[in-house]
Amino acid sequence: MANQTMVSRVENERVLVLERVFNAPRELVFKMFKDPEHLKRWWGPRGWELPVCNIDFRPGGVWHYCMKCVDKNQGDFYGMESWGKGIYGEIAEPEMFQYKDYFSDAEGGVNETLPATEITLEFIEMDGKTKLVNRAQYVSAEALKTVMDMGMMQGITETWDRLEEHLNSVK
Known part of the structure; x- marks a missing residue:
């Protein structure tokens, strides 16, 4: 079980900021986000796997x-698939990277009915x-509320707990 807690705050009603300290070097934590073999081991909430993970880690990739x-204990969610697509913007390894995150389909088509997110990850x-x-x-603010109502906070908390566990297993 993870021993770090996540801090969250909302700025300007439409920006969600999450912070957490991981007991691992910055280069290793950064690598966890760009290497599909690592992402497959921790991305997503508990009980979810990443059977497809294709990454072209470069600006525009x-x-x-x-x-x-x-x-099976997750009831109606069992067997459900959730597709996502990110398009990378600025990358400054190992300090930060940006991407635009979309809900998508299996072919990579963007789902316009669900909110897209501009994400910046900073590694300090x-x-x-x-x-x-x-x-x-x-x-x-409505778009942020939509993803919060979908259970995003629980999902990201469990995802970052799994990241901490994976970091502990590889360092």
């Missing part, structure tokens, strides 16, 4: 992935540990 619920060196700052900007 695409990350296309599928999260699938494999936990802290004496061998890494402070991860995730800034997620939405087009409106």
